[in-house]
Amino acid sequence: MTQDLAPHVPDQASHRSDEDVRPDWWRSAVIYQVYVRSFADSDGDGVGDLAGVRAKLPYLEQLGVDALWLTPFYASPQADGGYDVADYRAVDPLFGDLSDADTLVREAHARGLRVIVDIVPNHTSDRHAWFTEALASEPGSPARARYHFRPGKGKDGELPPNDWESVFGGPAWTRTRNQDGTPGEWYLHLFAPEQPDLNWENPEVREEFESVLRFWLDLGVDGFRIDVAHGMVKAEGLPDIGHTEQVKMIGAQVLPFFDQDGVHEIHRSWRTLLDSYPGERIGVAEAWAPTPARLSMYVRPDELHQAFNFHFLSCEWEARTMRSVIDESLASAGSVGAPTTWVLSNHDVVRHVTRYGGGEQGLRRARAAALLMLALPGSTYVYQGEELGLPEVVDLPDEVRQDPSFFRDNGQDGFRDGCRVPLPWSGDQAPYGFGPGGSWLPQPDSWRDLSVESQTGDPRSTLELYRSALRLRRELPGLGDGPMEWLQAPEGVLAFSRPGFVCTVNTSDTEAELPVPGRPVLSSEPVSFTGGSVRLPADSCVWWAL
Template sequence: MSQHSADPAPNTALATVAAHRDWWREAVIYQVYPRSFADGNGDGMGDLEGVRSRLPYLRDLGVDAVWLSPFYASPQADAGYDVADYRAVDPMFGNLLDADALIRDAHGLGLRIIVDLVPNHSSDQYEWFRRALAEGPGSPLRERYHFRPGKGENGELPPNDWESVFGGPAWTRVTEPDGTPGEWYLHLFAPEQPDFNWDHPAVGDEFRSILRFWLDMGVDGFRIDVAHGLVKAEGLPDLGTHDQLKLLGNDVMPFFDQDGVHAIYRQWRTILDEYAGERIFVAEAWTPTVERTANYVRPDELHQAFNFQYLSTDWDAAELRAVIERTLEAMRPVGAPATWVLSNHDVTRHATRFANPPGLGTQIRTAGDRELGLRRARAATLLMLALPGSAYIYQGEELGLPDVVDLPDEVRQDPAYFRGAGQDGFRDGCRVPIPWTRSGSSYGFGTGGSWLPQPAGWGDLSVEAQQGVAGSTLELYRSALAARREQPGLGAGDSVEWLRAPEGVLAFRRGGFVCVANTSGESVALPAYGRVLLASAEVTEADGEAKVPADTTVWWTVD
């Protein structure tokens, strides 16, 4: 499992991953958070060499592509989402040769590689920004960001009332080269992440060059961070509310989801289409509605957009059906696949979300009922993988990992935690390095401990503990992904046929396949639709009837 694959010849690699046309319409894409996946050099921090060593595991799991969170050169003020050099690998993760070897090995195993791109903001250590500060007011480099004079008698107030997603004002005042307080710059996230001004042509030129750099390296696509944030409303108008953070993703904002972003993505699409092998763009776009999200995946723009409405839906049949229907309806006119996701590096793992009462959101600080959460998580996974379109898996969810909710305050590293407002700042709980072995200083993550402490008992959830064990969550994922590849009724598509079902139960047919998800707290009796293909818990059948336990999803093949 930890052995490197042989470096394939480039033409073999390309042939391996290019065989499946429109692969992205039904792809299962696995998110790797590099610092927490596998540590290749024993320094306690995950790296590209570690990821490369575990690629055979991902192939055997049955995923189609691997999405890597940022590994670029960065001061790490926000876990690499503050990029200082978009064409270099941060030394903590390796170097460009490691990235090249990773891409080649992945292709040789039939896996595609998607990298994160961060175009909304740079690091404050990015060359442009450092020069903009050093050159002072009037510097042409300041025009590539949003520098403004402050309000008030002496410019002591921010230029407008926008708030940072991480809490506090979205503006920071700089000290000019002569030592005096000066202009302010915009940062929708941390102060170390100044927002680019996408109205300046140099910004677009730079990112088109960055795209080509990585496409020439062989990557198969880009996940676009804050894809909805690049363009700001003209004049940067005040928002006029003191509850801005509660509105994020739920209301029209002058700094998010502006129509001007779409012209940028149409330009990008022309570049991508020049390259062979069906490379793709995936948008992280928080929008007020799934219909607004659909604008990002029109035929001449991006290929996919994350479905955050689905991720934030409670384990409730009526709510799930509503968001499934609305998602499919919104994507159908633009011809884009729906995407489905339950966890990522920014939200509480769904095994913990579903262990708690509904309505607590996606940042939860209590462990809840672990057994209930795992049962629901397994059922939710089978439901997600049965839906038409593409699915995303976050590393470790295939092990049923819970969020680590009891990390001591002194080990936390989420920048939002130290801001005292904004997002709750407890994202470290889903970023704890995953366990590979039953024992060892870091349960097989590496030989030198781990950058976030792993809980006692982590080894019981490890790959080693679950591999080959019937009924384990890991084997459930492997079986589900194998069945998804084999069943013609699964994967790509844009519709489901809903079947009659008791309250609290979802039932739908796709070709010769039926999925039933019982979200109620009671077992239910249903028709036995055919042969049970897979179930998240044990199902009993007698006299043409199936008894489906509470919080269980079943897949049937229908004659």
């Protein structure tokens, strides 16, 4: 007998009650990442904005997430999609104004949704008032002490101060010009030249960011996703690395510009600040660390609340490998009493439908991986569009690309634009309801079948699978943060129990048979039963209630 455990499609969204506002909400939260410029456009300029996000709050409420994380919407020249901030207290006109941010936070709260905003403390824009002042000042001046300015090496200072490479490719140093036009000092930028690194040994930098955090906390935000949380402190003396292709070492080795022990004192001070506000405001570290143990240092009881689990994101679709990464992640976070976070995609990596093989196979695996992720202990992050099963757009013309790493050599792959293509909401042709105009990146014709409109109400769609999974995650008491136990399973299959619940995942390319562990409540693919056994299709996941 084959049973199609298609998601239940409710007639209308169910609204949260006050009981849903739980203490330690972040330990089990499902947080939806909104890449603002690609989410929804309200004014027809082809770029998403805060008013567009506000208009889609009912969608996020119906989806069933607990919070949204907004990528930077601050005043910026947009050299790196807003991660080059010129004014941390102002909204860029591209996205609206400060009243739009205030209204968005208030309306989200009214719907039971918390709001987390990005903060970018490793670097500013080169158009920031501080850097403009630094360029106009003399070497050794207080204005330059806020950044990393150094004289060059070589006879005439013509060589960079050290051998560090930018994450986006090329040297991590750019030479300035003195007021008389002669070559001057060099400044450090671990990313684009338009993103000079701040010197966090300078008390003025620390005081300024405490003030910025208070500004947004006073406006009502529920926390911060901290960009490059591992990079704010550099090794004393800025020593050479003696190795090229340094970007390949990130997350595998300790580098003199990443994961230095000094960052933890900063995060401890920020935790104290967050705890001084009511409502459990949180800090989330975007931290690349070479081991789970190093990553766990960012979420010790007196530091940040969460850290992204990039080891899980980069894990292969293979049972033994996934189990090992899950075990390591749970053990390292648990050693400091923190919840583990799970994430499959974000705005910097190839979407997991494509990473898992693309096409029908990639989508099957992505659907199964979503149920696996949502069943694991801890908190999860959903990147906009993954609930639609969106693949990476791999054929964008070069002339439309805006990723700064695309234009530099030997850095990131330079194709991050492919995961940032604006969402399809409705209609039969681009921009698929994204806004009244076009979209800043072109959307594929195939996306007409992946829009929110086309998937809503279809019990076999990926959108309804996510909606059902998020509803069950709230209803079943054993999900969210808490214990889990591995169960015996055939080769290629993961099986584990939570209180009153079992999850089975077949990562192999063949059907797997195992005893029925309970009452099936949701599956990524139809499953077959014979007597007391269930046959799990290849690349599928089933949830069972006990």
